[in-house]
Amino acid sequence: MKLNRRIFTFATGVALALSASVSFAGEAMDRVMSSGTLKVATDANWAPQSFLNDENKMDGFDVDVAREVAKRLGVEVEFVTPSWDIITAGNWNGRWDLSVGSMTPTKSRAEVLSFPEVYYYTPASVAVHKDSAAQSVSDLDGKNVGASTASTFDLYLRKDLTIDAEGTPAFDYKITPGAIKSYKDGTAAMDDLRLGDGVRIDGMVGSLPAILAGIENNYPLRVLGDPVFYEPLSLAIDKGDTEFNDKLAGIVQEMRADGTLKTLSEKWYGIDYTTAIE
Amino acid sequence: MLFADTVVGDPAVHKPKIILIMVMVATVLFTLFGLNDTIFGEFMRPVIGEPKESGFFGNASIGLVMAIIVVINIVLIGFLPFRIQILIVWFELLLLFLTFFYSFGLNYQFIQSKIWFMITQGVFTTLYISAISIILASVLAIVGAIAKLSSNGFAFAIASFYTSFFRGLPLLMQVYLIYLGLPQLGYVIDAVPAGVMALTLCYGAYMTEIFRAGIQSINKGQWEASRSMGFGFGLTMRRIILPQAMPLIIPPTGNQFIAMLKDSSLVSVIGVWELMFLARTLGNKDFRHMEMLITAALIYWVLTVCLELVQSRIERHYRTASH
Numbered sequence: 001m002k003l004n005r006r007i008f009t010f011a012t013g014v015a016l017a018l019s020a021s022v023s024f025a026g027e028a029m030d031r032v033m034s035s036g037t038l039k040v041a042t043d044a045n046w047a048p049q050s051f052l053n054d055e056n057k058m059d060g061f062d063v064d065v066a067r068e069v070a071k072r073l074g075v076e077v078e079f080v081t082p083s084w085d086i087i088t089a090g091n092w093n094g095r096w097d098l099s100v101g102s103m104t105p106t107k108s109r110a111e112v113l114s115f116p117e118v119y120y121y122t123p124a125s126v127a128v129h130k131d132s133a134a135q136s137v138s139d140l141d142g143k144n145v146g147a148s149t150a151s152t153f154d155l156y157l158r159k160d161l162t163i164d165a166e167g168t169p170a171f172d173y174k175i176t177p178g179a180i181k182s183y184k185d186g187t188a189a190m191d192d193l194r195l196g197d198g199v200r201i202d203g204m205v206g207s208l209p210a211i212l213a214g215i216e217n218n219y220p221l222r223v224l225g226d227p228v229f230y231e232p233l234s235l236a237i238d239k240g241d242t243e244f245n246d247k248l249a250g251i252v253q254e255m256r257a258d259g260t261l262k263t264l265s266e267k268w269y270g271i272d273y274t275t276a277i278e
Numbered sequence: 279m280l281f282a283d284t285v286v287g288d289p290a291v292h293k294p295k296i297i298l299i300m301v302m303v304a305t306v307l308f309t310l311f312g313l314n315d316t317i318f319g320e321f322m323r324p325v326i327g328e329p330k331e332s333g334f335f336g337n338a339s340i341g342l343v344m345a346i347i348v349v350i351n352i353v354l355i356g357f358l359p360f361r362i363q364i365l366i367v368w369f370e371l372l373l374l375f376l377t378f379f380y381s382f383g384l385n386y387q388f389i390q391s392k393i394w395f396m397i398t399q400g401v402f403t404t405l406y407i408s409a410i411s412i413i414l415a416s417v418l419a420i421v422g423a424i425a426k427l428s429s430n431g432f433a434f435a436i437a438s439f440y441t442s443f444f445r446g447l448p449l450l451m452q453v454y455l456i457y458l459g460l461p462q463l464g465y466v467i468d469a470v471p472a473g474v475m476a477l478t479l480c481y482g483a484y485m486t487e488i489f490r491a492g493i494q495s496i497n498k499g500q501w502e503a504s505r506s507m508g509f510g511f512g513l514t515m516r517r518i519i520l521p522q523a524m525p526l527i528i529p530p531t532g533n534q535f536i537a538m539l540k541d542s543s544l545v546s547v548i549g550v551w552e553l554m555f556l557a558r559t560l561g562n563k564d565f566r567h568m569e570m571l572i573t574a575a576l577i578y579w580v581l582t583v584c585l586e587l588v589q590s591r592i593e594r595h596y597r598t599a600s601h
Contacts, residue, residue, distance in 0.1 A: 054391065056392075
């Protein structure tokens with residue numbers, strides 16, 4: 001009996017120690033305003049949108065946008081870096097308030113997340129090794145094509161991409177890949193593609209800025225043809241707080257109107273990606 | 279030592295037959311490797327002429343020369359005393375590894391600019407997560423082991439269910455389940471506590487079995503004797519059983535510590551900035567993953583070597599104490 005009581009004391013002690021940092025979710029807007037910090041989830045592995053810079057701090061286009069949003073809300077900003085699939089799964093439970101992660105508002109994501117406002121558009125392009133014989137996107141039919149898993153590029157290859165944001169240019173599926181290889185992120189796909197034409201994959205679909213950044217860093221790749229689709233990229237928040245949603249939408253519209261977004265886009269991409277392209 | 283006897287013979291590597299076999303095998307391997315267009319081809323230029331055009335003759339002669347050098351090296355090391363053999367072979371293998379890494383053409387300046395952050399942020403986080411988990415897991419393991427040995431059906435059932443469940447799931451899955459699953463029950467757990475909890479529960483389960491086996495290995499007579507002297511359970515455990523079980527428990531526990539240090543890298547998936555996370559992200563912007571991965575690999579290795587040294591110290595302590 002004595003032994004049992006000790007076991008329970010121990011177990012309770014351990015449980016208490018582990019649950020010390022537990023908190024309960026509340027309304028996002030109140031939480032941000034009362035704590036004075038906006039917790040933003042971003043990927044740390046996605047230059048030039050978000051990455052660790054030379055001072056080992058978060059930096060990039062998305063990070064700058066998040067800083068500006070926090071400034072206009074009048075609060076401090078704090079970044080957390082959970083993996084992408086955890087962010088897109090929704091049900092954040094107040095762990096963080098906002099995702100500024102270049103997320104495309106697809107139909108299935110809209111079931112678990114709210115998308116206050118699109119803040120820019122990036123072209124999605126096909127890349128091949130520079131020795132590849134492919135001349136047009138459809139030359140990759142029946143070949144092995146890579147994309148980061150659970151991304152719009154992946155959905156595009158699976159012909160299952162529905163983007164329900166206003167002002168999204170129409171597109172059609174131009175590739176019928178033989179096999180789709182899924183990667184943790186776009187960089188991993190590029191790392192496999194650089195090994196040689198057809199060594200692991202024959203081509204990949206990814207965001208044009210990321211591919212261009214790779215080529216600039218001596219990846220032996222080449223962009224194939226015109227972009228296959230343009231994806232609108234939006235802020236994302238957990239479902240259920242319309243006040244927060246409208247406030248963020250207003251801030252982004254304001255940032256677009258006064259040219260802040262355009263300046264940031266030109267700073268990071270050299271091109272203005274903030275308006276829908278035909 | 280494999281055989282603790284005093285029969286002394288020639289080392290195997292000094293028998294002519296074995297030397298001949300070694301030379302032959304090494305020649306074939308080096309020839310198949312085709313070393314013509316490497317630096318070794320340049321060295322052999324006076325014999326084989328233009329390395330690129332020497333074909334099979336070039337490959338084979340380079341292979342033979344390389345094989346002879348390697349075998350001479352092995353034979354010479356065979357003459358040395360045991361300790362010096364260890365030192366030289368370690369040194370040579372290390373040199374081979376470094377040449378291997380060197381051949382990647384890594385950017386050392388980049389590594390230099392990042393390594394301090396990897397240590398202050400990455401190693402620090404890895405170490406404190408592992409340390410907390412190890413301490414909690416040890417506590418859990420003692421409780422679990424006692425429960426598994428008790429005659430109380432509830433305690434035994436809970437403990438055996440726990441070890442079965444947490445040893446039966448991949449640790450990565452446990453990390454996800456705790457991080458994503460607990461909030462469904464109303465607890466929003468942060469990344470670091472979730473990681474510590476997963477590591478604690480998983481390693482606690484393994485260590486429960488180690489502790490249980492250690493305690494069980496002590497002869498029943500020890501329990502009976504202390505019972506007959508009027509010792510209670512706690513006193514028997516503390517004064518009689520655990521001191522004798524420790525020498526059996528410590529070595530496998532040290533192994534668990536080393537394994538946990540490396541498994542703490544799984545926590546990177548939920549966004550904790552420990553060593554593995556930084557290895558994946560720091561090189562991202564400049565497309566220098568190899569640099570960061572190799573640096574992190576070496577850091578992990580150094581850390582485990584330190585732990586191995588500590589472990590062998592403790593083992594030696596208990597060995598001398600018990601004999």
